[in-house]
Amino acid sequence: MERRRFINFFFGGSFLATLAAFLYPVIRYVLPPKQAEAVQKKVAAAKMGDLAPNTAKIFKFGSVPAILVNTQEGQLLAFSAVCTHLTCTVNYEAATGTLFCPCHNGRFDMAGNVISGPPPRPIETYIVEVVGEDIFVSKKA
Amino acid sequence: MKKIGQNLFTYVDERFKLQGLFDFAKHKKVPEHEDSFWYYFGGIALFLSGIQVATGIMLLLYYTPSIEAAHESIQFIMSQVKFGWLIRSVHSWTANILIGILFVHMFSTFFLKAYRKPRELTWITGFFLLILFMAFGFSGYLLPWNELSYFATRVGTDIAGSLPFIGKWLKGFILGGTSVSQATLSRFFWFHVALLPLAAFTVIVIHVLLVQILGMSVPLRLKDKKVKEISFFPDFIYKDALGWTLILVLVGVVCVFLPWEVGKKADPFAATPLGIKPEWYFTFMFTTLKLIPSHVLFIEGEQLAILAFMAGGIFWMLAPFLDRKAARERPSPVFTWIGIIVLLYIVVMTVVTYTVPKL
Ligand code: HEM
Numbered sequence: 001m002e003r004r005r006f007i008n009f010f011f012g013g014s015f016l017a018t019l020a021a022f023l024y025p026v027i028r029y030v031l032p033p034k035q036a037e038a039v040q041k042k043v044a045a046a047k048m049g050d051l052a053p054n055t056a057k058i059f060k061f062g063s064v065p066a067i068l069v070n071t072q073e074g075q076l077l078a079f080s081a082v083c084t085h086l087t088c089t090v091n092y093e094a095a096t097g098t099l100f101c102p103c104h105n106g107r108f109d110m111a112g113n114v115i116s117g118p119p120p121r122p123i124e125t126y127i128v129e130v131v132g133e134d135i136f137v138s139k140k141a
Numbered sequence: 142m143k144k145i146g147q148n149l150f151t152y153v154d155e156r157f158k159l160q161g162l163f164d165f166a167k168h169k170k171v172p173e174h175e176d177s178f179w180y181y182f183g184g185i186a187l188f189l190s191g192i193q194v195a196t197g198i199m200l201l202l203y204y205t206p207s208i209e210a211a212h213e214s215i216q217f218i219m220s221q222v223k224f225g226w227l228i229r230s231v232h233s234w235t236a237n238i239l240i241g242i243l244f245v246h247m248f249s250t251f252f253l254k255a256y257r258k259p260r261e262l263t264w265i266t267g268f269f270l271l272i273l274f275m276a277f278g279f280s281g282y283l284l285p286w287n288e289l290s291y292f293a294t295r296v297g298t299d300i301a302g303s304l305p306f307i308g309k310w311l312k313g314f315i316l317g318g319t320s321v322s323q324a325t326l327s328r329f330f331w332f333h334v335a336l337l338p339l340a341a342f343t344v345i346v347i348h349v350l351l352v353q354i355l356g357m358s359v360p361l362r363l364k365d366k367k368v369k370e371i372s373f374f375p376d377f378i379y380k381d382a383l384g385w386t387l388i389l390v391l392v393g394v395v396c397v398f399l400p401w402e403v404g405k406k407a408d409p410f411a412a413t414p415l416g417i418k419p420e421w422y423f424t425f426m427f428t429t430l431k432l433i434p435s436h437v438l439f440i441e442g443e444q445l446a447i448l449a450f451m452a453g454g455i456f457w458m459l460a461p462f463l464d465r466k467a468a469r470e471r472p473s474p475v476f477t478w479i480g481i482i483v484l485l486y487i488v489v490m491t492v493v494t495y496t497v498p499k500l
């Protein structure tokens with residue numbers, strides 16, 4: 001190899017390596033560190049009598065919102081309240097007895113299935129247990 | 142008095158060598174013709190960017206970037222700080238007007254084919270400025286930590302998250318975690334007052350430098366005609382200043398009669414309010430997402446729409462290189478039509494967002 005080319009190559013290479021050595025920590029610094037998410041399996045969502053038939057309540061399930069519905073027939077059902085489309089929080093619409101997402105008009109039935117709108121997947125359903133006066137909600141295994 | 146001024150000028154000139162700059166300004170000419178009107182929008186954007194820097198720096202004095210205190214600090218600015226309502230309203234209104242002006246500026250340079258050789262890089266830097274200013278809008282929107290901005294951020298960042306390959310990584314970078322939280326507010330604050338200003342300043346300098354070096358382009362149809370010219374200084378600058386004054390009056394009037402709202406404090410565990418929508422300049426994409434079916438053939442509708450917008454954006458950015466005819470100084474009606482279709486799509490979707498409530 002010619003002397004001049006070797007020197008260019010050597011200095012160019014060292015420069016790039018130095019640059020990479022500076023950039024790597026910067027990139028890693030800017031990306032947030034992974035934090036263990038609190039995995040919650042079961043929460044007390046409400047007390048019996050909190051919810052009249054055909055109403056619903058949003059409660060905290062770990063770090064995300066979930067929704068407990070007392071249906072028109074008086075059945076207790078729980079769902080994730082995070083829309084499967086782009087993560088807005090769904091409402092219970094009493095007039096139609098469905099879950100409605102106002103962000104892009106997504107609609108789910110009481111089995112969690114998409115009735116209309118853009119959500120690509122059914123919304124997650126949870127298990128409801130009544131122990132004495134307390135209503136517990138847990139994730140399906 | 143005149144003597145003092147003269148001496149001062151000589152003192153500065155001897156040290157900064159300003160004469161060259163003055164000579165440049167003295168000899169610079171700007172073409173004057175039927176479409177010269179559109180030449181003023183870039184200058185207006187520059188002026189409004191200046192207003193944003195000035196009012197933004199003032200807001201920093203009282204704003205607190207924490208989820209417990211942000212909303213309260215905005216309320217404090219609006220109700221306790223003297224003229225706080227004015228400073229904040231000017232910042233919020235100007236942000237919106239500035240983006241409107243950027244759209245006008247972009248489409249006018251598109252239809253005049255001002256992007257053609259040798260101004261390709263002027264166009265591309267301009268395109269980046271639009272993206273940067275939309276990012277300013279998006280990040281600034283969350284800072285008051287109110288209901289609407291909280292959910293707009295959830296939706297907006299989830300869109301980034303659904304991109305193929307880089308989506309998850311990008312979403313984590315923007316959010317500073319897995320959901321919209323304190324980390325997100327800190328990051329958005331950082332984007333809004335540190336990273337984006339630095340980036341925008343750099344790109345504006347390149348953009349404006351290119352405009353100065355290359356001079357104003359003359360529309361294709363006037364190519365072989367003799368075009369009247371006016372001096373940049375003082376004639377063009379005077380007209381520029383008139384435009385700035387008019388827009389400043391407009392901003393003032395809007396702020397006095399429609400001070401910017403504070404909204405309700407965000408509650409991550411409340412249902413999304415009905416009728417939610419993002420800032421107007423995102424609504425054409427937002428409404429597309431509403432209208433597209435959940436699945437198109439084998440792909441999720443939302444992903445298809447996002448990929449289509451990205452492809453469209455890249456095409457738009459590369460227009461100077463794709464429009465071979467304009468590059469050879471020939472009329473290119475195909476690109477004019479593409480521009481009309483893009484403009485119509487944006488206008489129709491935006492109007493539909495605000496006029497069809499049940500959509
Ligand atoms: C804050 C953002 C921006 C500022 C401050 C700005 C500023 C300017 C100024 C002062 C001019 C000269 C006067 C004029 O032609 O109006 C100009 C020209 C130009 N701008 Fe921008 N601009 C911005 C954004 C954009 C965007 C978003 C685009 C398009 C993607 C763009 C494309 C162009 C082009 C192609 C020219 C050359 C026009 C010609 O030579 O006839 N600019 N800009």
Ligand code: FES
Nearest residue numbers: 083085086101106
């Ligand atoms: S986020 Fe629920 S429909 Fe789009």
